[in-house]
Amino acid sequence: MEHVLNSAVDEIIRVRDNGDIIRIVSHFDADGLTSAAIIMKVMQRIHANFHLSITNRLDENIINKLKNENRELYIFTDIGSSYSDVLNLKNVIVLDHHQPKFEHDIIHVNPLLFGKDECSGSEVTYFLADKFGGNEDLLDLAIIGAVGDCMINYDSKLNKKIIDFAIKSNSIQKKRSIKIFSKCTKPLYKAVSSSFDMNIPGITGNESAAVQFLSDIGILNNDHTRTFSDLTKDEEKTLADSVIIKRIEHNEDNPDSIFEDTYYSNRLKMNASEIAMILNAYGRLKEAHLGVLFCLGIENNYKKILIK
Numbered sequence: 001m002e003h004v005l006n007s008a009v010d011e012i013i014r015v016r017d018n019g020d021i022i023r024i025v026s027h028f029d030a031d032g033l034t035s036a037a038i039i040m041k042v043m044q045r046i047h048a049n050f051h052l053s054i055t056n057r058l059d060e061n062i063i064n065k066l067k068n069e070n071r072e073l074y075i076f077t078d079i080g081s082s083y084s085d086v087l088n089l090k091n092v093i094v095l096d097h098h099q100p101k102f103e104h105d106i107i108h109v110n111p112l113l114f115g116k117d118e119c120s121g122s123e124v125t126y127f128l129a130d131k132f133g134g135n136e137d138l139l140d141l142a143i144i145g146a147v148g149d150c151m152i153n154y155d156s157k158l159n160k161k162i163i164d165f166a167i168k169s170n171s172i173q174k175k176r177s178i179k180i181f182s183k184c185t186k187p188l189y190k191a192v193s194s195s196f197d198m199n200i201p202g203i204t205g206n207e208s209a210a211v212q213f214l215s216d217i218g219i220l221n222n223d224h225t226r227t228f229s230d231l232t233k234d235e236e237k238t239l240a241d242s243v244i245i246k247r248i249e250h251n252e253d254n255p256d257s258i259f260e261d262t263y264y265s266n267r268l269k270m271n272a273s274e275i276a277m278i279l280n281a282y283g284r285l286k287e288a289h290l291g292v293l294f295c296l297g298i299e300n301n302y303k304k305i306l307i308k
């Protein structure tokens with residue numbers, strides 16, 4: 001993959017030096033929006049002119065419109081490999097991980113063309129960003145995209161490389177934590193009752209039972225607004241122990257298998273899985289541009305999007 005990434009860098013530098021606009025198109029889900037944010041930041045940092053748009057698919061119509069724009073270079077992130085129509089464009093770089101419909105007719109960076117190792121679109125895009133240097137602060141975005149596409153726990157060397165690099169550069173904290181979703185964005189009782197990956201007999205799916213349970217173990221505040229991320233270390237342990245006890249009492253299989261690896265973005269101050277959920281909401285509600293700004297820490301009105 002290295003030599004193709006190097007060709008992509010050379011091509012981007014050439015077009016930038018000519019002062020031409022680089023046309024970027026990315027996918028509309030969390031992986032695509034994080035990929036878009038990574039490539040956009042790289043373009044800003046190397047002082048390249050660019051124009052970005054987000055789409056959920058690439059049909060003939062869209063490709064024709066892009067062709068009529070007559071740009072010197074088109075870059076597709078987290079999309080493109082499965083659309084051979086992109087070959088109709090003059091000068092193309094595809095950074096993607098979807099099943100390829102063509103090989104190296106263009107600058108095509110897709111791990112599936114180089115062996116069995118898989119990774120997300122955001123990780124492929126990060127590998128390009130890394131070639132330019134000084135983009136380690138974008139590593140959390142690479143991880144968030146991988147979490148969004150459920151690729152983070154794949155036994156993949158590429159994945160592992162990004163995770164190790166992200167932890168080392170202090171972009172991400174990897175934590176073993178109880179399987180509760182919405183650790184930062186929902187009140188704890190709602191998060192506990194709606195975490196279906198970890199059954200708590202009598203409590204999963206029942207908000208008032210969750211309120212009672214949390215109050216019994218002494219970690220609920222008066223107005224019930226606390227989130228999981230507000231808990232102290234001791235309270236986290238109390239919660240985990242109490243969940244395990246409940247599961248033992250009800251003869252659940254593997255009562256103590258309630259933990260998972262989570263990835264926390266030090267920059268966005270939230271877990272990657274929640275950021276991915278927020279980005280998917282932006283994409284589906286046709287507010288993808290705000291999703292990209294959210295990735296960059298510029299837009300922060302995500303609560304409005306979650307209510308919709």
Ligand SMILES: [Mn+2]
Pocket residue numbers: 031032078097120121122149
């Ligand atoms: Mn993807």
